[in-house]
Amino acid sequence: MTALTPQIVAGLPGAFRKLSPRQMWRNPVMFIVEVGAALTTAVALAQPLLGGDAASIAFTWAIAAWLWLTVVFANLAEAVAEGRGKAQAATLRATRTSTLATRVVSYDGDSDAAASTARTERVASAELRLGDVVVVAAGDLIPGDGDVVWGIASVDESAITGESAPVVRESGGDRSAVTGGTRVLSDRIVVRITSKPGETFVDRMIRLVEGASRQRTPNEIALNILLASLSIVFVIVVLTLGPIAGYSNATPTLAVMIALLVCLIPTTIGALLSAIGIAGMDRLVQRNVLAMSGRAVEAAGDVTTLLMDKTGTITYGNRRASEFLAVDGGDPAELGRVAALASLSDPTPEGKSIVDLARERGIAVPATVDAVVVPFSAQTRMSGVDFADGTMIRKGAGSAVRAWVEQDGRVASTLLAEVEEQADRIGGLGGTPLVVARRSPGAAAELLGVVYLKDVVKPGIAERFAEMRAMGIRTVMVTGDNPLTAAAIAKEAGVDDFLAEATPEQKLELIKKEQEGGRLVAMTGDGTNDAPALAQADVGVAMNTGTSAAKEAGNMVDLDSDPTKLIDIVAIGKQLLITRGALTTFSIANDVAKYFAIIPAMFAAVFPGLGLLNIMQLHSPASAILSAVVFNALVIVALIPLALRGVKYRPMPASRILTRNILVYGLGGVIAPFIGIKLIDLVVSLIPGF
């Protein structure tokens, strides 16, 4: 509570500003309270003119004051929740400072030479348009969001991620996206701008943490409608109480009827609902996750299946060539030379690492190759070059290259078996085998051997998957890699299931299949070919290191690019749903209890039979009513910390959480008013006139 005090003080002006009926209207329950407060104030003002006695005027003013406070407290909860993002927004704004960009006027090719001779001009970063190409050198701020189209650089992204260690951004692979406002530390890159001015990642982040772009989720809207309907029922109940009591010449005053109504409608949850949602988003931001929609946060709480990429998600993702394994008694150096030739124009990390390994081994590799490049694609799972003389080289997944050489029909089956054996051995170790083959005109297709690509499973990942299992979430690894490699990594990482040799279409199909029957699916990924799946998933978490396409397609971005963050995301989603459920239970239980607490006190004089129910022995009807209104208002303040912090979540089955919360918040909600109102009544009874 003490830590909250400055935030509450800071939120007060906002709480009063929110009193404007134009804003209150969005929250039907609190709007009813505000109308009630206004009516009671009018009555209090009119009473002296109508000859009311001093005691009843004081009573009406007291009710009016506490009704206004009830509304202010509700607004305060929202203002405090919103205020938490403001400081972060200010930090982010600082990164948006305008900088000069070096825009390329004419740029042809993607070579080093082209990049250094390109004609450029200096423009303000705000003038950059979608598709512009800029050169960013060491020490420069990156002027806008984009994809690296040439070069490699280390980048300081601490302005956005808060992480001080520089990260590597390079063209070609899945680590090509750069964010405006971050700084290049070394080298030089050419970047194609992918965002419109005013719609950059940082702009979106600012709107998000400020809560400006927050839209109410379907669940929230549904709950609001339910609460509004309940309130209308109580309006009718209270209106009918008047005539009933009227028979006995004890018609309650308007102030009493309004007080009763406010006590009975679900003001607690009505006041805190929006703050709970904002606080949930905020908790994600604190964990360096940006949720682009509140709906995604809620969905995270109900996720039953998690699909993950292998490379870059479960493993570190820089698959590097570590060995050239020639077959048929061939020379590993020749295999290395051919593999490197096929990789000279392959911008993927895998391709670059093959050239690096060949050079490391002292194999002569030319600087460029004069051939038609066949780029890698996730569909073909191969890449290579076609020379003018008809010679073709391919490297790629075993099944793909095998199909390619078999078009020729003259490959010895013993050789196929030998390659397969090597590939299986590598796969068994969790590595990725790349098979290298050549076809020359007039000669039989040759299988040269296998390149061993090594990748490392991120440490601690198995423990986190075990945690997910405890939460009831099934983990499935999807990879373009072969089944043996997939099985080895799946075992090491401890996932529940895996899909190997998956094309982007199959990833999408798998998600759709999992979603049948209303199951919610989360997916984490980083690559451009993950984009359709990220878009289809209910929760699509893109890694910040990934491509712009992936970040656009998902509905969350993890700034730390840590796929196991999904555990936190799910926990925060669950916590949001549990908190909302718990406070709704508490609110309604509370209102029911108030009914029994104050109705007998109010009508005991009129219907002596009700005296039996007057177990609380409240001081007087006036004191009972005022105490109930005061309690109703104070309960909101008392629960603000819980709404912001969230109900504690421990991984356990949903049914147990439900029973536990109904017990704690339902029973607690029933008991609290009896104690609270009694205590307040003791204080109120000391005031003369009550």
Ligand SMILES: Nc1ncnc2c1ncn2[C@@H]1O[C@H](COP(=O)(O)OP(=O)(O)OP(=O)(O)O)[C@@H](O)[C@H]1O
């Ligand atoms: N540069 C490349 N050239 C040729 N073949 C490649 C290249 N990179 C990968 N491959 C082959 O294509 C297969 C699929 O690779 P890809 O990177 O598309 O997998 P993915 O679908 O992204 O799966 P993952 O979940 O492992 O990231 C790899 O297993 C490998 O055999």
Ligand SMILES: [K+]
């Ligand atoms: K209430």
Ligand SMILES: [Mg+2]
């Ligand atoms: Mg991939």
